[in-house]
Amino acid sequence: MQTDNLVTLDRDHLVHPVVNYRTHEQRGVTVLTSGRGAYLQDSSGRELLDAFSGLWCVNTGYGHESIVRAAEEQMRQLPYATGYFHFGSEPAIRLAAKLVELTPASLQRVYFTMGGSDAVDSAIRFIVNYWNAQGKSEKKHFITLERGYHGSSSQGAGLTALPVFHRNFDLPLPNQHRIPSPYPYRNPLGSDPAAIIESSVAALRDKVHELGADRVAAFFCEPIQGSGGVIVPPKGWLKAMQECCQELGILFVVDEVITGFGRTGPMFACEAEGVTPDLMTLAKGLTAGYAPMGAVMMSDAVYQGIAEGAADLPIGHGHTYSAHPVSAAVALEVLRLYQEGGLLENGIALAPRFEEGLRAMLDHPLVGDARSRGFLGALELVADKQSKERFDPSLKLADRLFEAAYDNGIILRAFADNVLGFAPALCYTSNDFDLLFERLERTLNAVL
Numbered sequence: 001m002q003t004d005n006l007v008t009l010d011r012d013h014l015v016h017p018v019v020n021y022r023t024h025e026q027r028g029v030t031v032l033t034s035g036r037g038a039y040l041q042d043s044s045g046r047e048l049l050d051a052f053s054g055l056w057c058v059n060t061g062y063g064h065e066s067i068v069r070a071a072e073e074q075m076r077q078l079p080y081a082t083g084y085f086h087f088g089s090e091p092a093i094r095l096a097a098k099l100v101e102l103t104p105a106s107l108q109r110v111y112f113t114m115g116g117s118d119a120v121d122s123a124i125r126f127i128v129n130y131w132n133a134q135g136k137s138e139k140k141h142f143i144t145l146e147r148g149y150h151g152s153s154s155q156g157a158g159l160t161a162l163p164v165f166h167r168n169f170d171l172p173l174p175n176q177h178r179i180p181s182p183y184p185y186r187n188p189l190g191s192d193p194a195a196i197i198e199s200s201v202a203a204l205r206d207k208v209h210e211l212g213a214d215r216v217a218a219f220f221c222e223p224i225q226g227s228g229g230v231i232v233p234p235k236g237w238l239k240a241m242q243e244c245c246q247e248l249g250i251l252f253v254v255d256e257v258i259t260g261f262g263r264t265g266p267m268f269a270c271e272a273e274g275v276t277p278d279l280m281t282l283a284k285g286l287t288a289g290y291a292p293m294g295a296v297m298m299s300d301a302v303y304q305g306i307a308e309g310a311a312d313l314p315i316g317h318g319h320t321y322s323a324h325p326v327s328a329a330v331a332l333e334v335l336r337l338y339q340e341g342g343l344l345e346n347g348i349a350l351a352p353r354f355e356e357g358l359r360a361m362l363d364h365p366l367v368g369d370a371r372s373r374g375f376l377g378a379l380e381l382v383a384d385k386q387s388k389e390r391f392d393p394s395l396k397l398a399d400r401l402f403e404a405a406y407d408n409g410i411i412l413r414a415f416a417d418n419v420l421g422f423a424p425a426l427c428y429t430s431n432d433f434d435l436l437f438e439r440l441e442r443t444l445n446a447v448l
């Protein structure tokens, strides 16, 4: 492969997601060429252990022939079927029914998207429509968590509470509000689980009272905040937030785009706490990255509320590729692999190995915190372990870590606040974890 040519073409033409354009032009692209299991190869022939499942999505690992076959067969049979004009396709219908079976009992209806951002965007539109249809058109305010990530659609990026998604984009919108994140390592009240849960509930209640309950549409949250730095709230937090939303008469939306599909152990994080949201957004592990697809799940009450408000008019929300049959066929096979191919079981069996490896890194002089649930984890690096002081951003430690990781043969995510994120594929073996932690230690030593 003529990599030099690709690097030039990329620099001159391809706009990448969430990079600094100038830095990217100088550094150039790393062209990934193939993948097997948990390993990737790039165009220089370097083998890389992927500790991030692509972008927390390739939960199955790379190279599953049965997924390829499912896509190929569907492409031959029927590559496209619109969902408009009352048409549909078998894999999409079967997938909708399967998701209803797997997700919490409150969720009965599925709208398919191409990914997570348009799932969040669709959820916002459905919620606005629902409250208008209910005659409660004042309910237009949305509350999310600080450090939350809900994609980068025009409105969803305003629910996202990370500064780079707002800067120069005129966000957040005036109807988008935030409450503090349940961040045990940096909670001013300390790490006591009951105190963290209580303070989150109080913050939500206060915010709703400040805005007026009759003006608040919904509270959106991730069960574990991913892009905000893998922030793992105490067990019981999600359930307490649901109960608070119910008490306040606002919709409770759980964004399981990262936490779904075995990432935290069970199929969905909601399952672990018996949480039954009004709406749920999904993507990533739904197709394990083999094809683009996302979904919004909603309760029958929300669906019927929207239907009643429409009278005899269509609901004006749709995408050409909604319920794409090839993506749906891929998703059905991916779900089979999680359940019958031993992937969920492996994720549950090896989660203690992952957690133990992360915790062992606490002995390293740079590591202030280690946290995880299931196969989702992070190390937070600090300049001073005692005071938890962060590194000076001018040191560009995150960039240096990403490069050092690459030099040592691993791909991980280095967030701006020097949190290293990990989302290994559910096919990881103990040997893969041994290699990961060996290479990780070398990576951290390289930036000491």
Ligand code: PLP
Residues within 6 Å of the ligand: 114, 115, 116, 117, 118, 120, 149, 150, 151, 152, 222, 226, 227, 255, 256, 257, 258, 283, 284, 294
């Ligand atoms: N919601 C959450 C919690 C996410 O982590 C992401 C992506 O990382 C999204 C939504 C957006 O998904 P996508 O990148 O597929 O648009």
